[in-house]
Amino acid sequence: MFKEFAKGLSITFKHLLPGHSTTVQYPTVKLKPSDRFRGLHRLVPSQDREKCVACYLCPTVCPAKCITVESAENEKGEKYPKVYTIDMLRCIFCGYCVEACPVEAIEMTGAYELANYEREDFQFTKERLLK
């Protein structure tokens, strides 16, 4: 019986040795999330504008109703989002917006550091999302 105890405890103690810790020293060390991680959104730019065509599918599908889009016509007569805002305080990171997008204009990045001091800073406007 002692043998089993020793075996078990040796595993436990092994983790106490330097180099065997699972804890990461955040924020000095940062983990890289997997490619499928659903973090902060990003609007994909095309050559001279955003790829988004303001089709309103993402605000329609969004279960948290956190996306605000206002479409308009640009000088070339194309449809574009005059306003595109995501309220990160409401977002539940379900990724439906990415799934619904017919033109692959929105994607989710690995950015997960979304803390802020002001409520307004959680309003991610088009310009911020395009960065």
Add this chain to the structure above:
Amino acid sequence: MVNLTIDGKQVTVSKAATIYEAAKEAGVHIPVLCYAKKLLPYGACRVCLVEVEQMKGRLIPSCTTPVSEGMVVITTSDEIKKVRKTVMEFLLVNHVLDCPVCDKGGECDLQDLTYELGATSNRFEGEKFDLPTDEVNPLIERNMNRCVLCGKCVRVCDEIVGYGSYSFINRGFETKIATAYDRGLDCEFCGQCLSMCPVGALLPRPFKFKARPWQLKEVDSVCGYCGNGCTVTLGVKDHKVETIRFNDKIGVNDGNLCVRGRFGYSYVNHEDRLTKPLVRKNGELVEADWDEALQAVADGLSKAQQGQGVGILSGARLTNEELYLLKQVAKVVGTENLDHSGGECYKGVTEGLKGALGVAASTATFPQIEKTNVILAIRSDFYETHPVVGMVVNQAIRRNGAKLAIVADKKGKLDKLPGAKTLLSKPGLELDVLNAMARLLLDEGLAQTEGIEGLEDLKTALADFEPSQVAERTGVDLETLQATARQLAGAENSAILMAYGLPYQGLNKELATAAANLALLVGIPGREGSGLYLCGEKSNSQGAIDLGILPQNAGKGAQQMLDAAAEGKLDGLYVVAEDPLSSYPDRDKVAKAFDKVPFLVVQDLFLSPTAEQADVVLPAASFAEKDGTFTNAERRIQRVRPGIPSPGEARTDGAIFSALANKLGSTVTFTGPAAIFAEIGKDTKAYAEFNFNEIGPQGVVWGGEVLQPVCKKVVAVSGGSSVKGDFQLVTGSALYHSGTVSTKAKGPMAVLSEPYLELSREDAKALSVVDGDLVKVAGNGTELKLKVKVGNRLPKGVVFAPYHFAEANVNRLYKGEPVIAVTVSK
């Protein structure tokens, strides 16, 4: 009736039904693309193919094939599914798939069918269409790359509107829909094609990229312009009317709309809307709160009433409930001076029809026109004032072979309909033509004289109206006159149409009386399927008459009030939903009246020229913000529903009247329009049988589909008189506008933004002027400058000016007469 089996269900339908209609009745869904309820069967898309046991070997188009006894129909089988899916693949080979940016996305029949039939991939390849889009006109965008060639736009424009701006061109794979010579669209912009297009090939430009269909809240209401009372469905997003939705499933007039109804909604969103009450202080109109403003009105009116009295001038854009409250206000103020719409233009109904038939309304409903054999339209402007009834006339002609004759001083849209005969008379003499017809009917013994009073007087009065003399005097073709009168007499069912409104004041009563005489002589009033229609210019003109917004007892009418005010004999005027300075005849008199009257209150949507003169301006609500009922020109009472809140502090007219009555000491309050409607029934017996909350999408018609006349009395009327002068000016409505409100709406203004003077090609040539040149028009002691518009409508020597534009001052020339002698010079 015919019995048949559809997918195992026994169905009994009428003999005229198609398989598709029978299936619909049985609750069996058959997909369709080119089918439309209000159009003739077409059968081009081949999506609705079904199997019929009796016609084995081939698939049968269900939308064109009539049912027959004992038919056994199968609507879904593997073969049918495959064929339908293949049709979708065919359509999608070249169809651009730009759904994300197509405004139709979300309510597109092609999307729905693709989804329903599971056409997720395509076995065929082909180049996508790359045709230029047509954005020449301001209202309708045509993107033929999205077209599926269902032909609905072609058909609706031909079958219903009677304009024919579209056709198929080319053949085979290159087939497309185009206008004449494949140029940009230039039509009357009723937008019927928009409402029919199953895909995004035709889209309303004012709504471009504004919203997706599923975001819109739909509110069924009644159009706020003319007396047709078409059902409009407001598309509301974020408390803003973004568009008028396409709805032919419910409502009156088949979902048909004209340019005003479809594109004229935007005035409700106009930035110039009044949002706060204004009170004049030290000569300036300054914003005030409601309490202050209402107190000022109450004080002012009370004071005026104690002096030489108050007059109330109303428009006919208020709901019945509001008109009722207005009457209460008049009572509380203690004035009998109450009138609407300038006081003169509706007299054809209240005096003409009332005198002859004992009723003050049209005698039948609009759908009955479609079944008539002969239609007589008085004044060609009927299509211009009431376009959707014009569409019914077109259907009567095209589908049922009705004969149309028009008695008018100028030509209009109706004259272009197939087989239309125009009795083009000199301006001011239409009345003589009607009298001559009556005379002919009596002379030739064609008239129905049984039970008709006043025949002898009429015969005596018609002594001067021997048809051949009248023909010579009026310039009307004698044979056409005779033929029309005989046709009317011989017709199984016939309709006589006439519009009234502010620009058509002259001889209004006389024309209506002559029309009623003619109607009586051919037996129209009270006959099932026939009708005499007098259609009001405003959305609730009929309601205003029904509710009695008329001079009470010894009270003054509108013109008398203005006269009195101008002479300094009236101390207060309360003008509601009306802009007399812009729209009433004789602007100088109106201006003088407003100048002289010590206390003027104006209640309107905008700071109109009249409102600028006011002591107190009260901001009111538009039709899109109101709850209540309108009564249209066929006596149909329909629900008006609020789609949006009023801007700022603006209130509905009803709310203002209630508050004002309370300020004036009334203790009566109502819980809402339903309660008021119930109250209306006490005064207006015809309304008593209806319950406000039970008024359905089709509305309710007071007096029944056919209104029985109380009496049948022909009334002698003298003839009109023409004027001598270089030119004869007539005023009226332009197709794109209605009243003065539409000049605040982007749609109508985009098509017709300026006042003009229309003259014939000959006159234009003689004056050596072309479109857009400025000319001087002088007459009645005034001179105006107007832009020239050259057209085919007018005979030589006649000029026309629409009355909608305040800045044109046409009502300085027009003082209510049927025709004005003017000179026109460069």
Add this chain to the structure above:
Amino acid sequence: MNAYTQVLFKNRRSNETVLLPEYEKSGGYQGLRAAMKMTPAEVCELIKGSGLRGRGGAGFPTGIKWSFFPADQPGDKYLVCNGDEMEPGTYKDRQLLLADPHQLIEGMAIASYALQTQIGYIFLRYAYEDCFQRVERAIEEAVEVGYLGKNILGSGFDVELHVHGSAGRYILGEETSQLNGLEGRRPNPRSKPPFPAQRGLFGRPTNVNNVETLATVPHILTHGTAWFQNLALNPESAGTKLFGLSGHLNRPECFELPLGITLREVVEDFGGGVRGGKKFKACLPGGASTPYLTADHLDVMMDFNPLEEVESRLGTAGVTVFDEDTCMVAVTRNLNQFFARESCGWCTPCRDGLATISWLLDRIEFGQATNDDLAMLKDQVKNIKGRSFCALAEGAMGPVEALLRLFEDEIKDHIRKGCCPFASN
């Protein structure tokens, strides 16, 4: 070469048109005279008994068509002669009108009397200006003598004939679109029912017949039904037929031959055999919309029913012959291009479906096709046939279907080789 009785071509001479005196001398207008002695119903009965079938392609019995016509209905009724001959490989009506136009005029007068229609239209193909002039002239001649116009032959019956030049579209040959064309509308076919006999031109009862059919009528009235039935070699059939030969033949000309003649006799005797001594490979028996016949069918009788038995149709009897060096895929592709272009664009299966057939045939002909394409082609024929609004797409599927039935190996050759096996090296 057998010499057969010539009826329609009896007076035919090259480069010369028969005028009224000569036509009368050869027995012309005796048929009309005979008809006027009968009641309209009797004329219909006679035609019904003669076994005359429509010569325009469908082969519907003329007498039966006439008997459906509401001749006693009051009001305007119309007779329309369909001379919009635009089927590739068909040119018989032109030959007939150039040679002896009075036969048509007489036939129309008789038909007008039988059907009690007072106004007749002769609808001619836009390119037939020469026929136009000759028919107009013949009408003038006939009006002058009183065969047309008011009170013809003193019978009290009026006949008025007009010639109408087409705007030039294949679809105008379809009777209902022809009526639309006559009314000045876009020539889309109309849905049936209502049939033209109930509601046709300007919404009135209308009868539409082919030029050759109407031209045959006077001869039946002159000589009787027994004579007419004896003209055919096939005892079940009646009369002669104009055969317009074309293609790889030594003598591609128009002949009047009895119905029931074998294809071999038509090709080898009258057509003078295949050009250059080559072998006969296939032919279109009656215009571009009929399924092919091959060398196996050379002994089939050229007649309505016998050809239907071998899954083809007599059509207009415009026989187009192809020699052994012809690629049948290329032929079919060419024909299909014609039909795809001439579709009126109304219904989806025809407008877009024929375009996909063209696309598939292109792929096969140019060696880009796989076996999947062949399967798809077979499937497409089913999807289009019987699914379209009018018979145009159905006719277009005739050769395609025959290609798949008779020349599948040739298609497979194309697929296997990745190019057209007949392409010149």
